[in-house]
Amino acid sequence: MKFPSVFRTAAPMRFDIKPRYYDPVREEIEQRTSQIKKDLEAQGLLERSDGSSQDIGSYGAGIRGSFSQHKGIKERDGENMFASTAMIRTFIFLLLLGSIFGYVYLGPVIFEYIAYVAALIGAIYFFFRLKPKKKNE
Template sequence: MKLPSIFRTATPTRFDIKPRYYDKVKEDIDHRTANVKRELEAKGILHPDEYGNVNLGQRYGSSLRGAFSQGQIRQSSTGGFSSAGLVRLIIFVILILGTFGYIYYGNAALYLILYLAGGVALLVLFYRLKDRIKK
């Protein structure tokens, strides 16, 4: 049984292979169609605008455009803070305030923090239950 933790530990990545199927007939048909379209475009019979400005000759080439951007770490929409990071920050601030409050005011500061945390927990529980009742 895993104990709850503030920090995330790295989990091993799972091996996931996606099989690719090769259909020789379909590949041949696509290649011939691309050649015919290129020839018709070269003769001026067919315009590239009719088929969405797609150059089919480039489809088989190397596409490095955007290859490196797929592996970048995405920032969350909350300005770079993830929800776990925000929770850690709040816990850290509460611990620092509790320590300095205990040094200056004694046990009264710890009781105040305990009451505030209990009140916030009750408010969060109330709003979550309220949303479930509405559904």
């Protein structure tokens, strides 16, 4: 049984290789077929099956310009900032760091102060959590 943890553990990497086979005869047949299709489409004797204006043999057309159109990392809409795992880890780290330095400077009385502050924060959290929301908001 696995206990819940705040920290993410690394999963073992799996080695999965998919062999590729090269058949020169088949490759030549596919190149000829694509060239004949392009010639027939240029002459108007064959209609495009997908209805696009992109060449059949151009592989780089979909990649070209993709990085220039990147808009960056999207921000999360409507998600609570305190719900993220990184924020929870930061709060736990600061709590531990504060308790260690408090123990060094104030002694064991720091744990009572931390308990009072945690109880106060918990009470405020549950007060706003259980408070009924207004209908017009």
